[in-house]
Amino acid sequence: MSSSNYQLSNTVPDDQHSNQNSKLCGLCNNNRSKYCCPRCEILYCSLNCYKSEKHSSCSENFYRECISEELANHDADDEIKNKTLEILKRMQNEDLGMQFDDDDDYKAVLDSDDGSEGDLEERLKDLDLNNADQMWNALTEDEKNEFRSLCNGGDITSVIPLWEPWWMYHKERKVVEDLSEENIEEKEALKICPALKSVISFEKLTKVEPSPAIKMNIANVLASYAFVMRYFNGEVEPVEGTLCCLMICGNLDANENCYDLETAVASAAQKCLQSDFIETDKESLEVMKHDTFLILQGPSHENRDHYSKAALSHLHEIFSEARKTERRMKKTSSNKNEFSKIFPDHKREHLPALETAKLMKCLKKLEYYLSYVQSYGMDFE
Incomplete structure (x- = not known):
């Protein structure tokens, strides 16, 4: 990092010691000051x-400004970038604060970091990561207090990396294209998609002619799925994710029909705003609309339905897991442990009940939609 622009702390110059030695630390008011903050110029010990x-x-x-400026410097060499990454890691562990008197002090802090991280890893090694109470009991009091602080302050999302949706890749169609040319990028994009569920062909499933509204209804489901995936940052808890999807998907929840693509997506967006359990904004809903378009256009013109089938398959998996989870929860004790008492929302008591009968109908409908897409596709042109 460029020391000409920033220093994380300024030691009081020797020629000023005679004036500053008698001054106490401006933060604790107990010890003699040894340093001067480069931002607010307060003396501290x-x-x-x-x-x-x-x-x-x-x-x-001050840390944020330091990091922002360095990361904005595209001409920075590898050494500077590595130093910046080190600082980011140290900031995350709250162990960076000042320049030390000698290298031993600095190394001691780093050594203590490593031991702390290793200790936590050891404590969590054999635990069920889906059991909140087990995880909570493995934390130290300081770690519990830090977690409470993050939750109460609404800053917990700042330590979670932003999820990158799997449907972002799309190969533009060319006027003249070499059909023998292998598209490696598309193959790689398909690898990260959810696995496609195997369903029987639509012709074997039913002899009834599909409704003209079926594509619009599927679009309503896809829009709801796209929102739920972003809302949970790609890590969807089955029961809560299913409930959230049903709250905003009129077709799955109440067999509502949509008769044009715009209405299908707008319906999901409107229900997001009306929900008492979902916190969102118009910007997020615009992202949902764009995500729906990306899913519908697929990875390429030749393979345009793959994302739609992948999304429906994944939603079917989420609903199936929700059904299994509900069965397990009915068999477990209702006693609350420490974490459950402190954070009752994680037990979903604040959410409406999940109706098993409705869930089964939704699973059948998703299989029906998958079969339709497999046989007829989602071409709106």
Whole structure:
């Protein structure tokens, strides 16, 4: 990192010691000051004071500015980038705060980081990561307090990487194209898609002519799926994800029919805004509309239905897992452990009940839609 632009702390110059030695730390008011903050110029004595609550707003903003400027420098060499990444990691562990008097102090902090991370990894090694109470009991009091702070402050999403949807790739259609040319990028894109569920052909499934509205109804389902995947950042808890999907998908929830593509997507968006359980905004709903378009256009013109089939297959899997989970939950004890008492929402008591009969009908409908797409496709042209 360029030291000419930023220093994480400024040691008081020797020629100023005679003036500054008599001054106490401006944060703890107990010890003699040894450093000067480069941002607010307050005098302080130690790392603990620099990271203290009194100084947190200044130090955290200063780190962010340092990192933002360095990352914006496209001419930075590998060494600088590696240093920046090291700082990011240290910031995440809340162990970066100032320049140390010697290398031993600095190494000691890094060594303590490694031990802490290794200890946590060891504690979680044999636990069921889906059991919130087991995970909670494995944490130290400091870790529990930090988790509470993140939840109460609404900042927990800041430590979770943003999920990249699997439907983003699309190969533009060329006027003249070499059909013998292998598209490696498309093959790689298909590998990260959810596995396609095997269904019987539509002709064997039913002799009844499909309704003209079926494509629009499928689009309503796809729009709801796209929103749910983004809403849960790609990690969908089956029961809560299923309930969320039913809240916004009028076709699956109440057999509503849509008669044009715009209405099919707008219906899901409107129900998101009306829901008492979903927090979203218009910008997120615009993303949902674009995601629906990307799913419908597929990875390529020749393979345009693959994303639609993958999305319906994945939604069928989510609904199936929700059904299994509900069965298991009915057999387990209703006693609440420590985590359940502190964070009751994770037990879904704040959500409506999941109707088993409706869930079975939805699973059959999703199989019906998959069979239709497999036989007829989703071409709206």
